[in-house]
Amino acid sequence: MKLGCIADDFTGATDLANNLVRAGMRVTQAIGVPAAAAQADADAVVVALKSRTIAPAQAIEQSLAALHWLRANGARQIYFKYCSTFDSTPRGNIGPVTEALMDALGTDFTIATPAFPDNKRTVFKGHLFVGELLLNESGMQDHPLTPMHDPNLVRVLQAQCRRKVGLIDHRTVADSADAIARRIAELRAQGVGIAIVDAVSNDDLLRLGPALKGMALVTAGSGVAIGLPANFGIEPSSRASQLPPPAGLQAVVSGSCSLATNQQVQEFIRSGRPALAVDPLRIAAGEDVAGQALAWAAPLLAGGPVLVYSTAQPAAVAAIQGRLGTDQSGAMVERTIAAIAAGLVRLGVRQLVVAGGETSGACVQALGVAQLQIGPQIDPGVPWCHALTPDGQGLHIALKSGNFGTPDFFAKAFGMLQ
């Protein structure tokens, strides 16, 4: 293994793996810290944690366990992946996990940048933009768990860290890899431990790549990954994304209520494909909603993909949360969607799209999947993956982050496997 990665959520892990695969690496994604040794042919392993919003001490403990496994399996460089919108609270977990990894690796310097230009996340003069908007005006100021009120990442990260946080600004990044390396040496001499890096384009990230060669720890969104495989002599190749041939029936389950997923659900319904809405109030009333959904889907699956969704507009979600509680309704819907995903696979589905980060975590766990092989990209940040289910059968699965993908994402995904 060349690159060992630790991701703070499941869809974020496939996002990172996708960029590494596109740059030529063979990548496997482990769900949690694996019990067994790494596959011999993997250039990179991404350990997917669910550590973004848990208590910092727990996030540190889990990240260090992942680090220990990755190093024991030969990782030559460590990559800590967080969200391209820098999702964190004043307590963390980006800062505390970064510093714990630095301590464990005995390194005095790393970089931090969520830049992901393919998905319109750019960093300029230390400020994070989502499309044309500053982070704190992008909707992220209203995020239920990690509201982001300050777009200045130097300030945001400094509030979470003991070490001094600095900046490698765009003038340097636009110049050359050598200029970036010189700036790193300068910051190090000034006692800076972590530097936010500006990047507004993939060219910026490709210039950053060589300057990170040999750095023990890199922390970033998925964007920086496009420039790292070349440091290990790896070039883009279609071989890296090869998966076993697809088989079986097709389905989508969606528990994401984000804007992009709402559009994707509407587009799937508009195209005339069968779709069934899951009503959280009926779950709360004790009805066997999963059983009903599976009875609905069973006769339809032979005719092409079906969709089962709890996806709803913000006002409807707020109403449910008001009646049932935010955590309770979230967990209850996740459990139901996950039971439906597992039931669909028992019915013969072997091509499954899951929308939503938390929903993906619940589904992957319900399916008993321990490891994913990463395949070709459907849309930026979302690849097809292949997994073995505990019964030894193969499953093609795509885990879609709430805000990723074009409106026709679901049809596009199945079209790619034909």
Ligand SMILES: Nc1ncnc2c1ncn2[C@@H]1O[C@H](COP(=O)(O)OP(=O)(O)OP(=O)(O)O)[C@@H](O)[C@H]1O
């Ligand atoms: N109709 C609904 N009413 C209330 N809560 C819902 C409803 N549908 C889904 N949920 C819950 O909302 C949460 C959605 O989170 P999830 O992470 O799956 O999607 P997302 O936030 O869009 O994706 P990402 O984290 O990738 O951005 C889940 O906990 C899910 O169970």
Ligand SMILES: O=C(O)[C@@H](O)C(=O)CO
């Ligand atoms: O970086 C991103 O935006 C995504 O990979 C993600 O982490 C979504 O939760």
